[in-house]
Amino acid sequence: MALKHAIRAMTGLAVAVVGTGATLAYFEESIPMSLNPLYAKTMADHRAQELIFDRLWYNDAITFELKSRVVQKYQLAEAGRAVEITLKSGIRWHNGQALTSKDLCFTVDAMLDDGTPSPVAAHYREFIVGCDTKGPQTGLIRFNRVLPKPRERLSFPILPASEFDSTAISPDLQFSARPVGTGPFNGKRGLRMVTMDAFANTHHTPKIVQMQLQEGGDPLVQTKTLINNNVQGIVVVPPPQRPDLRASDDVSMKSYDLRSWWYVSVNTNRGALKDKRVRQALNMVLNRNELRQFSIGVKPNDKETPCEFISGPFIPASPYYNGEVAVQENSNLVKAEALLKQAGLEKLGGRWHMGGEPITLRVGMLANLDHEAPDLLSQVANQLGAAGFDRLTSKISADEWDNSVMAGSSDFDLVIGKWSFGLVEEVNELFHSKGRQNMFRYASAEVDQILGEYEDAVTDTEQRDAYHKLHKHLSTELPYLFLWKLDTRSAWRTEVNGAIISAYYYFTEIDNWSIEG
Amino acid sequence: MSRWLTIGFIALQLGACSSASDADKAQETKRVYAAVDGALLTKSWPVRMADDTLRARFEGHPGWRAVFEQDLAVALPAFGDAQDGRGLARVHQGLSDLYRQAGLLTASATIEAFDSDASETDPLELAYVIGVSHAIRGDYEKASQHLGATPSNSVFSERAASWTAALSKGERIPKLEVLSEISGSLGEVQPGVEPTVDLAPDAEVPERTEKGRLLAITDPTRFLTRSAWHSAAAAASAPPTDAGVLDQISARYSTAPPTQTTHPELPLDDAWLFASSDLVASDVSFIAEAKSAGIAAVSTWSDRSVLAAALVPSIKDGAVEPQAVLDAGLALQKQLQAMMADVGGGEMAFHRPFAQRARAAVLMAGMIVADANDQYRDAGILRLNALERQEEIGMDVVFAISVAAWDAGNRNPMRPEELTHQFKSSYPALSATRAPLEALHLRRSRNAGPSNPVH
Numbered sequence: 001m002a003l004k005h006a007i008r009a010m011t012g013l014a015v016a017v018v019g020t021g022a023t024l025a026y027f028e029e030s031i032p033m034s035l036n037p038l039y040a041k042t043m044a045d046h047r048a049q050e051l052i053f054d055r056l057w058y059n060d061a062i063t064f065e066l067k068s069r070v071v072q073k074y075q076l077a078e079a080g081r082a083v084e085i086t087l088k089s090g091i092r093w094h095n096g097q098a099l100t101s102k103d104l105c106f107t108v109d110a111m112l113d114d115g116t117p118s119p120v121a122a123h124y125r126e127f128i129v130g131c132d133t134k135g136p137q138t139g140l141i142r143f144n145r146v147l148p149k150p151r152e153r154l155s156f157p158i159l160p161a162s163e164f165d166s167t168a169i170s171p172d173l174q175f176s177a178r179p180v181g182t183g184p185f186n187g188k189r190g191l192r193m194v195t196m197d198a199f200a201n202t203h204h205t206p207k208i209v210q211m212q213l214q215e216g217g218d219p220l221v222q223t224k225t226l227i228n229n230n231v232q233g234i235v236v237v238p239p240p241q242r243p244d245l246r247a248s249d250d251v252s253m254k255s256y257d258l259r260s261w262w263y264v265s266v267n268t269n270r271g272a273l274k275d276k277r278v279r280q281a282l283n284m285v286l287n288r289n290e291l292r293q294f295s296i297g298v299k300p301n302d303k304e305t306p307c308e309f310i311s312g313p314f315i316p317a318s319p320y321y322n323g324e325v326a327v328q329e330n331s332n333l334v335k336a337e338a339l340l341k342q343a344g345l346e347k348l349g350g351r352w353h354m355g356g357e358p359i360t361l362r363v364g365m366l367a368n369l370d371h372e373a374p375d376l377l378s379q380v381a382n383q384l385g386a387a388g389f390d391r392l393t394s395k396i397s398a399d400e401w402d403n404s405v406m407a408g409s410s411d412f413d414l415v416i417g418k419w420s421f422g423l424v425e426e427v428n429e430l431f432h433s434k435g436r437q438n439m440f441r442y443a444s445a446e447v448d449q450i451l452g453e454y455e456d457a458v459t460d461t462e463q464r465d466a467y468h469k470l471h472k473h474l475s476t477e478l479p480y481l482f483l484w485k486l487d488t489r490s491a492w493r494t495e496v497n498g499a500i501i502s503a504y505y506y507f508t509e510i511d512n513w514s515i516e517g
Numbered sequence: 518m519s520r521w522l523t524i525g526f527i528a529l530q531l532g533a534c535s536s537a538s539d540a541d542k543a544q545e546t547k548r549v550y551a552a553v554d555g556a557l558l559t560k561s562w563p564v565r566m567a568d569d570t571l572r573a574r575f576e577g578h579p580g581w582r583a584v585f586e587q588d589l590a591v592a593l594p595a596f597g598d599a600q601d602g603r604g605l606a607r608v609h610q611g612l613s614d615l616y617r618q619a620g621l622l623t624a625s626a627t628i629e630a631f632d633s634d635a636s637e638t639d640p641l642e643l644a645y646v647i648g649v650s651h652a653i654r655g656d657y658e659k660a661s662q663h664l665g666a667t668p669s670n671s672v673f674s675e676r677a678a679s680w681t682a683a684l685s686k687g688e689r690i691p692k693l694e695v696l697s698e699i700s701g702s703l704g705e706v707q708p709g710v711e712p713t714v715d716l717a718p719d720a721e722v723p724e725r726t727e728k729g730r731l732l733a734i735t736d737p738t739r740f741l742t743r744s745a746w747h748s749a750a751a752a753a754s755a756p757p758t759d760a761g762v763l764d765q766i767s768a769r770y771s772t773a774p775p776t777q778t779t780h781p782e783l784p785l786d787d788a789w790l791f792a793s794s795d796l797v798a799s800d801v802s803f804i805a806e807a808k809s810a811g812i813a814a815v816s817t818w819s820d821r822s823v824l825a826a827a828l829v830p831s832i833k834d835g836a837v838e839p840q841a842v843l844d845a846g847l848a849l850q851k852q853l854q855a856m857m858a859d860v861g862g863g864e865m866a867f868h869r870p871f872a873q874r875a876r877a878a879v880l881m882a883g884m885i886v887a888d889a890n891d892q893y894r895d896a897g898i899l900r901l902n903a904l905e906r907q908e909e910i911g912m913d914v915v916f917a918i919s920v921a922a923w924d925a926g927n928r929n930p931m932r933p934e935e936l937t938h939q940f941k942s943s944y945p946a947l948s949a950t951r952a953p954l955e956a957l958h959l960r961r962s963r964n965a966g967p968s969n970p971v972h
Binding site for chain 2 (some may be wrong): 040041042043045046059060062064065119120124147149152153154156157175190218246249252253254255257259316317318346361366380401417418419420421422424425426427429430436437458459460461462463464465492497498500503517
């Protein structure tokens, strides 16, 4: 049986290799931390997983139409509290086994299993209560209430039951590095590269034989490498590199709909930073115009800037952004000093002290962000230094970020980061006292109450008003110092045909990509 | 302004430095990229404007500089002051197209948010804006149905009656006088100015919940009124000899259901073409005809229209091939650059941006043909590629908002939010699109699959 599956798997690869494809090498922001869709933590994770797995339903990258590559038919059941799904026959996993309803229900059961510590799964537990197989290809997913448009919510990738011993799936399984999916590529993660080999299937016919995901280093080197055709694409092109690439007829700049905003998160449980007046003072110390100019290369009066300041946890075009909350563009050191003195700090010898001890701020930044916003860490540190704070800076590796900062066990005072969103821009996990992504365990009863209003909202207006209220409240509480939103642009060589980029997930339409010549 | 001056300055430098070897390279390039018959291409504005004497008319004029930079808001007063009738008419027509597309955007977002995703808590007054939205999208039966459902005691009851009366007379979109009565007068039509913008919503009505939160409602009629006002201003500004030109030019962004008509080739002054997506006069006629005739228009016009000629190799088995259109666009850009170098005596810095506009124009033409040929998704691919190409050279606000309107019709609120946000400081009237787009976003978001913030 295993031999039969292995032969089938090999055949899938062979069909792709015999095709007219070629290898497509590209630079990513970072090597994915996990290829298991239950544990996607970075956009690089999401983008790579899109190549390896099929989501139950997805939106067409062009028309936004809701589609599925794996569902043959579906119907609502149990008066709208369930949906019966029949999967297409003939779809094979990368290990050669057939996709069946057992896999569908295994995926649901894994997400419902408390032993699966997945933040993504936790959200599905809020409305899915179970799954029953009704035949080899048919499964019934049950909800805890009537959902108005259940298909739109069922966008999770399907996992292979055969690859797991239990529905309790932990993030450290081998599957996270060598996953098995039904997607167009069969991927494995190495230390410096992820290679993904085409896997022809009844529902996927990739024209590219192999995808090579490489970690992008120095942006200038990435740009030169692309222009010299040693790679074919860069997923995230920092603003300073864009003019060079736009000047080349061999490269096309591509839009990528991703809602990203940058921040300095403040450890509200440490020393002077517990006092919100100190946090407000730090907000006044930052000269965002200078940070943006020296790091992103955008001057204060530039038109059509890819980088726009924000005063809260949403991008300005979002319905949730409260336009009445002013942006702090420039520093106001006089006001900052007054606030610090009100908070009981003393300035001795040009340095701020608390209780007779000089204040030293430990500032960190996720290391790979230095490519997109070069020198931002040192620019922030310089501004803090000029305002009278001693500081220690360090770049944080992806592992340290995940294991220490996000786990709430780091000893940083300030960390610089970026959050990215798609259509759903929920920030509850960042600011709720029990939020799974609340990195410094910021706790505020008032914020929790506002987030409760958001959760309990009956109408869209109530929900939007709750987030407007949150935005306003956070602008004075300042668990984060909000910096800017930054547009994301990719660059692909013109030899890459059909390069349609899907919002958020990026490679949804990879089957249509090909390389000329 | 600085970019324009830089172009001129660099052009002089490069022109002076061009050499025989440069000319050889240009010849070589020309051989490789022969996309369109050279004789036809010499009539295109990019090639003709490579000639200093022909370009001189547009250089140094603040209105034309703003047109080159796709900035209609700046161009309007500049032409008003300079009393350049054609320039002024072109800008007013552009603004008319812009607000017509903004009306379509508002209509589509309104229908998708409040009709397709209707909620039992929605205020009943929404029936009016849903009705108007259906009228804008050409579904007059649904329009009448919803307009008729507007509560008689509603803030919109009089507006609903006016729309119903207009539709019953067979007026698909009412005239300026009627529109002004419905959404409020913008004042006497006065070329060279933008009428005052009222940023307040058309109404705020309570939701049918215990809390009764106020829902801001935008009546799409306000955009139709503004569009009709600018259309009248364009007609008042253009020389009498150009009366038919405006009709043909406005066909590109018309929201009316296309009707099968043939279009004559009109003699056009360069003022209608310079820095536009029509490379020769026949392109205007071709685009107007392609809106309804699709592929048939390509063969009809390929001997006169550069855009039609560029598209010929992209038509295979009765369909538009998007990748072939993309290739044709790049080929035309290269061919134009080579020809401009010949005309101008060497490569100059402004050649590439001029030729890049032509490249985007080919994609937009392919999009129009594909749309008329019922290739909805293929047209979408070309639409989004054209938008990306425009990002490199300065985005045409009318085209950008037309893409936003198309997206809203596809229930995608994200790109429209970004695009309208980008342009609302230059065109404050666009701010009124926010309310229905917000509603669409919020409703889609509430029904979407869960996701977490990621870094």
